[in-house]
Amino acid sequence: MTQRPHAMVVALTGGVAAGKTAVARRFEALGVHVHDADVAAREVIEPGTPGLAAVVDAFGAGVLDDAGRLDRAAMRRHVFADPAARQTLEAIIHPLVRHWLHQRALAERGPYCLLAIPLLAENIEHYRWVDRVLLVDAPEPVQLARLIDRDGIDEALARRMLAHQASRAERRAVADDVIENNGDESALDHAVAELHRRYLALAQHR
Numbered sequence: 001m002t003q004r005p006h007a008m009v010v011a012l013t014g015g016v017a018a019g020k021t022a023v024a025r026r027f028e029a030l031g032v033h034v035h036d037a038d039v040a041a042r043e044v045i046e047p048g049t050p051g052l053a054a055v056v057d058a059f060g061a062g063v064l065d066d067a068g069r070l071d072r073a074a075m076r077r078h079v080f081a082d083p084a085a086r087q088t089l090e091a092i093i094h095p096l097v098r099h100w101l102h103q104r105a106l107a108e109r110g111p112y113c114l115l116a117i118p119l120l121a122e123n124i125e126h127y128r129w130v131d132r133v134l135l136v137d138a139p140e141p142v143q144l145a146r147l148i149d150r151d152g153i154d155e156a157l158a159r160r161m162l163a164h165q166a167s168r169a170e171r172r173a174v175a176d177d178v179i180e181n182n183g184d185e186s187a188l189d190h191a192v193a194e195l196h197r198r199y200l201a202l203a204q205h206r
Contacts, residue, residue, distance in 0.1 A: 004129055007111065012114045017144075034113070059089075133176050135178045135179070137178050
């Protein structure tokens with residue numbers, strides 16, 4: 001059985017370009033620790049880690065750059081075109097990321113912390129130990145526009161990226177709290193402040 005952290009744990013999730021980073025920054029400004037699955041995914045395959053060794057075992061040394069690090073751009077192109085390769089890579093990295101996040105949560109001594117997990121809905125069965133799920137949601141047309149603007153990509157690629165993720169309905173089904181982020185970013189200030197007060201109160205009675 002997975003050990004439950006001392007602090008209350010809120011999993012922060014949302015589709016690509018929904019505004020998770022903007023929300024996470026606001027919680028951090030309030031003194032809340034945010035542990036990011038994207039940071040974990042980089043750290044668990046740093047040179048010298050068992051994670052990188054497992055990736056090389058699965059895909060060969062050709063996935064490394066001249067400095068001995070994972071060539072992320074080449075790897076991304078490879079797994080995007082090959083679902084089986086993507087599953088192989090995820091089977092290596094996802095358990096390592098979950099362990100990294102769990103260890104960070106166990107070390108927390110504050111009232112609560114956030115775990116930023118983009119693919120939470122797709123892997124919710126592995127995160128039963130979190131206390132709440134906070135979804136940052138935006139309509140698909142808003143996501144598309146932000147993604148095209150943010151990454152400088154065309155609409156066809158942006159739509160493919162959205163299609164690779166869980167649907168809005170699937171994300172909403174696992175959420176306890178929802179921030180609607182379909183307008184100006186400044187509107188997030190009030191939403192985050194309200195949730196911060198609620199989470200502090202919940203953490204006291206946990």
